Amino acid sequence: MLLRFPVKIWTVSVVLDLIPETKQDWWEVEALFDLCFAPGREALSSYRLRDNADPVFDLCHIVRDRSGILGGAIRFWPVQVSGHPVLLLGPVAVHPTRQGEGLGGVLIRESLKKAAELGWQYVILVGDEPYYSRFGFSLLQDIEMPPPVNPARVLGLALGDGRREDLMGRVEQLPLQP
Numbered sequence: 001m002l003l004r005f006p007v008k009i010w011t012v013s014v015v016l017d018l019i020p021e022t023k024q025d026w027w028e029v030e031a032l033f034d035l036c037f038a039p040g041r042e043a044l045s046s047y048r049l050r051d052n053a054d055p056v057f058d059l060c061h062i063v064r065d066r067s068g069i070l071g072g073a074i075r076f077w078p079v080q081v082s083g084h085p086v087l088l089l090g091p092v093a094v095h096p097t098r099q100g101e102g103l104g105g106v107l108i109r110e111s112l113k114k115a116a117e118l119g120w121q122y123v124i125l126v127g128d129e130p131y132y133s134r135f136g137f138s139l140l141q142d143i144e145m146p147p148p149v150n151p152a153r154v155l156g157l158a159l160g161d162g163r164r165e166d167l168m169g170r171v172e173q174l175p176l177q178p
C-alpha cells in the first residue's frame with residue numbers, strides 16, 4: 001500500500017487506501033474510465049500514444065475503500081519529446097459518487113511524487129488547465145501532439161532537475177520493447 005488516508009463525508013470519516021494497480025484490476029479500471037468519460041474516449045489523440053504500449057506499471061494507482069470498492073484510478077504511459085523520456089499522465093478518474101472528496105488530488109500528487117523519486121523529469125497530459133494548474137501543470141506552447149487535439153489542453157510539468165523548456169517538439173511513442 002502506498003498511502004492510507006481519511007475522507008470526510010458530512011460527519012462520517014471513511015478510510016481509503018491508495019495502492020498500485022495490478023493486472024487483475026485492469027478491466028475494473030477500464031469500466032471506471034468508461035463510466036467517467038464520454039463515449040469514444042479511445043478516439044482521442046492521446047490514445048494514439050498508448051496504442052500497443054504498456055503503461056508505466058510502477059505509477060498506475062487505484063483507490064479502494066475498506067470494502068474493496070474502487071473509487072478512482074490513474075495511469076501513466078511512456079512517451080518521448082525530442083529524445084527526452086516523458087510521462088503521459090492519464091486517464092485519471094474518480095467514481096461519480098466519490099468526486100470532490102480529494103481522491104483525484106491524492107492520486108495525482110502521490111503518483112507525481114513517486115515519479116520524481118523514480119527519476120522521471122517530465123510529465124505531459126491533455127486536460128483542463130483550471131484543474132491541473134493546482135498540481136503545477138501549465139500550458140505547453142511548442143509541443144506537437146498527434147492530431148486531433150485542442151492545443152489549449154496540452155499541459156506539462158518538469159520534475160526534479162527537468163527543465164520545462166525541454167518540453168518542445170513532437171510527442172512520440174517510446175520505441176516498443178521487443
Ligand SMILES: CC(C)(COP(=O)(O)OP(=O)(O)OC[C@H]1O[C@@H](n2cnc3c(N)ncnc32)[C@H](O)[C@@H]1OP(=O)(O)O)[C@@H](O)C(=O)NCCC(=O)NCCS
Nearest residue numbers: 036092093094099100101102103104105126127128130131
Ligand atoms: C477530474 C477528476 C479526476 C477530479 O477528481 P476529484 O476527486 O473529484 O477531485 P478533487 O476532490 O481532488 O478536487 C476537487 C476540486 O477540483 C475541481 N475540479 C474538478 N474537475 C475540474 C475540472 N474539470 N476543471 C476545473 N476544476 C475541476 C472541483 O471543482 C474542486 O474544486 P475545489 O477544491 O476548489 O472545491 C474527477 O472529477 C473525474 O473523474 N472527472 C471525470 C473524468 C475526467 O474528467 N478526468 C480528467 C481528465 S482531464
